[in-house]
Amino acid sequence: MGAEKDVSAGRGPSRVVRRAIRTTLCACGAFYVCLYGLDRPVAATYALFAVVSMAALSRIPGTGEQRAAVLVRTLPAVWVLLTAGTYLAVRTWAAVAGMLVIGFAIAFAAAAGPRAAGAAPGLQLLYILPCFPPYLPDTLGERLGGATFGLVLLVLAEKFLLPEPRGTTYRELAAGAADAAARFAAELGRAPYTLPAAEVESARKIGESLRPLHVEEAERPAGPGLRDRALSHTGLGARTLLGRLVNLPPPPAGQSPLKTGLELLEAVGRSAAETGARLAGTGRATDEAGALRRLREEVREAAEREPQPVTEVRGRRRAALLEVADAAAAFATAAELAVRGRRAPPPPAGTDSGRFWYAGRLAPRLWWHRLAAHAGPRSVYFQNAVRISLALAAVRTVAGVESLPHGFWAMLAVLSLTRTTVAQTRATVRQALAGTLLGALLAAGILALVGGHTHVYAVVLPIVMLVAFTVGPVRGVGWAQGMFTLVVSFVFAQLAPVTWRLAGVRLMDVIIGSMIGVVFGLLAWPRGAQSELHRAVAVLLAREAETVERTTAAVVAGRRDTAPDDRALQLALSLAESAYAQRQSEPRAPVAGAPDWQAAMITGHHVLWGSRRLLARAGPDLGPGNGERLSGRADGVAARMRAAAQRAATAPPDHGSDGGVAASAEPAAGPGGRVRDPEVVAPSEFFAAQTWLDSLTADIERVMAPCRAAHQAGSAEQAGSSARAAPPDRPRAA
Template structure:
């Protein structure tokens, strides 16, 4: 059996990567900066950073202030660029400025003793890196925040220097915030919301074609809808940080991805399914209300003023259910296989898409910052947030921290590895008395990867970039000599290169640009000529060696192994949740008794998302099977969403008696489904055979029908509970059909990709 998600191609991936990089170099220079966003950001840094440094160096005249003003400007202008609404970005920059001030004071306090400095680096490094799991802004600010501690803790100084250092950082932070807000400001990007609006609109157009009877337009609109939902899922999974803050808009935006994918699975299920039975007035009204709500959701996500008509949708959905209840109670003898299957399936799908559209609309409102009192209690985006936002934020943050406290969390592993590497680097730099010891730590930070191979390749590219930067910088210094005015004239161009290269060209080019900036800065502050380059390459080489050693020690296999573990866990926990919610429908269990399993399934899916992002980020990850692996990640989310829908369906019974005796006929099917999904997860984890779809329990299905027919005969008092059981069986049918799809994806994902020609 081939190993799941293996690295494809030659036996020496770095060589293949190098040849690929060389071939792609010229196209990258041309096309890797869409919209010139990287160029605008680099130009902003090239204008502001030299100006701040000049003011600190020439007007204030304190070397500590000048150093922290220069590197603080780099941290504020180059290493971070927050996105989102203007107010959120402004508050994020203010928060980074405050955190940086605390880090500088603490780092200076700890800088006089190597052991204390290393211990403080470990604690602060872990806290900064792990906080990224809680909020996307924390993750985006991680490198800048780390720099504000690395610099003071590695440049030893008495605590009396703190005011001068804070003065430099204050200048840098103030200038950086003003530049970000006023000088070529980043336009608020709502990429995920834009893609969600496109997907919601495309799904609404499918319904409108169904309602209009335009049979020729339906196939093309279904294809557009599939592509729009797939594009939304791809944007979500390939984002560097999962847009899932603990509460409110970010959590709602993340929930939209799963909800729209779930809605699509029922609205566009495939050619084998019948249309949505438009003949009855109840069905037509329900689909019309659903289309209207989806169009309003798309408008809301696109920034327009629209309000979904929830009362109309709820009334229409209830009317569909009441019609089915009346039909069952009035003519139980008609409950044959046709009703259980093809006749009941369209109304089941209508209920599913109408309820899912309601959820989409609620998430769209919250994601857009609008109140949504109509949200169901089940929704993760609502709850206490509208009433007690501070309390809800604390509770949700605690929950997220708990989610990532286990060994299966990418955030925990990355944070531990990063904290250990930085602490070791600080200790070695302090004990060896290197001339510019913070370069050792910066070298460690810049190339840490999730596995030893990725780190090793980063070391090669970083050293190559540093060497090129040294050649360029040394050439400039030799040519310029001691002409300080010329060095000041070259500095903006060097900053422009250092800020632009890593985003638009390559990691190695960024290392080269940063090295040139350091050459010029240190020859302005303390002229030492070309020898500063020799010191830098010695120090960063030590830092690279530390990062490689830490990668081998903490995570030699990288994210591929963790991805397999998290896939297995997500499928297993989501299947458990399906069993629990189905048992709530069958038994007299209290509604919500499955809540703990639901939270466990959500935790497993969050970890799976993060592991997949790490897998994508690794330089050794292949691009050949990413679509299939992404489909498997989405499949786990779909199972959990089925369990949530079953939980809501169980509430429809109300105070009516459960048909426990009838529901017992679903037991074998429920546990056969669970067994299949758990076995699928084990096949990822242990590279065993992918299981074929399980054999349906046809006898249990026949007994269920016979029992329901007997239960509703007479006065039809149990008709509502009977409908709930029959619709629950439809959910199980959908999960059985999903098995074939996931099996094909797993088989394709397990096939090693072909090596690219050299």
């Protein structure tokens, strides 16, 4: 593995040292008890490798207590995998078929979130370990007992030995955002009815802190369960509410805001404060969110009952206030689901119930929904699972046909060295082979010198293991492979008589496993998430454009649709988010002119939520010319989205091009992305749709901002180069 970030510096031993101490004590303790205390070499082997697989090979995020909880939940899966591996080892074809199916299933489970992804490599190793001859089903009891003993020790050590302080949780971050939203709502309810620049910057920073990229992996709400889904929506709701408050247009100059608008802002502030208290665990059983929803409906119904259309200034502000109220209500609903889970009351009927479709659903159904969404070649989780299962099956075939001694070492090399891009795999393999070669030479010398004096290996093993698990994560994969070669050599030297040739077998296995990993890394999606991210975001932006056009057409025609079919947009959003998450773990050079991927995904949520809200509220005819005006506005936004999709799907253009942003018929936007239309009078539905399109215009501006910045920088550089290359002016003739 690569270098691991030390997040506990200054608070006692680093996280790497804590993990190394726990792993060494549990692995060696379980190994010695079973081998020397109980005289059970099979149980000793499985006890040691169970600890190593789940503590060293796995990378389960979080504190020791969080990892202990994951280990307890995975223990039944360990028993199933050990049993399946034991019985499938009887024939090579059965072992290979099991490697394809079970290996794929374990790797594909990474779609369930960071904890499942972190535990997957260790579970793979625990299935691989019994999947090799000798075929000894009568030792299954010892295998299960040894692995269980080792994992129980590891659970206790994770929970009680050298505990780690927990960082800021996502709920705490969302609670802070709720308190800020309540403060901003109170500020907007007082003259001059705008936020000062310092508060605008504060809102931006708070919103950025809720981006998953800026949150510790263990605290990211990325799982398929109800609470994780709700907490993810809580963060999105908080960011949306802050953005809506920051961009709230002030009342007309020289006029006081309407009383209903001030009351709505007060209700938003009270609801946000209640939501923050609920997330922090200090709230009382009040219903400020319910009061906000009722007031929101009263304001909306009053707008619909108005006998005459309203002016643009009044209509825009009221529509923006209703957007703020919708965001605050969604934020409150998501927070309640995140805190109370299935005990939370069902979301109110209408747009909220569609938004939170997962409320009240059982965990198996939610897991199936997540896995089914990624069961296709366009998902990076599916691609990774295919790559690793094919490589493991190939190694198992070679080991079975060629009777490869200690063949599971070759499969361990595939697990620990194969990366999501072929370039990264090649670089890792080069370092690993160099480290393994040096480790094998040192191990061969020690084995030849010490011979069969097993007590020497017993004394040295804990020291070597502690160094291996301390130095490896910090110094890189070369050191890790070299030190681990010493560890396995000293382990097997205690289980059976060995010679210096064992080190050569280890080197040969690592070479075979590494080469097979490189081959399948080259054949199966060699660029990892890079190309998939471009394609997925391009598809997402195209789906957004289609939804914008379809929704606007429904508003213009006055059609209502409380259950729109937006599954294509949801699927595109899910695939884009997973590709983006994997891309963050891959080495990458900054690409000048690439869109803001995260902004594109946030735009997808805004399109999805706004579309449902408008379709549920579609009303009467919009008045003379307003339908055409709104349709033209939507066409302009959709054109920008399609231009951004084309830009995302292609490589960064030369600096002399237009940056991939096509011109559109959309009117010029004013400050904050709002289009300066002529003064119009129209029903409230017109201004609700107009405000939605305004916010999407601002979103697309954020998506394409890096492209325009790169284009401007390239144009300036090209102009400078041309000026330097131009010959000096000749003096004029007299």
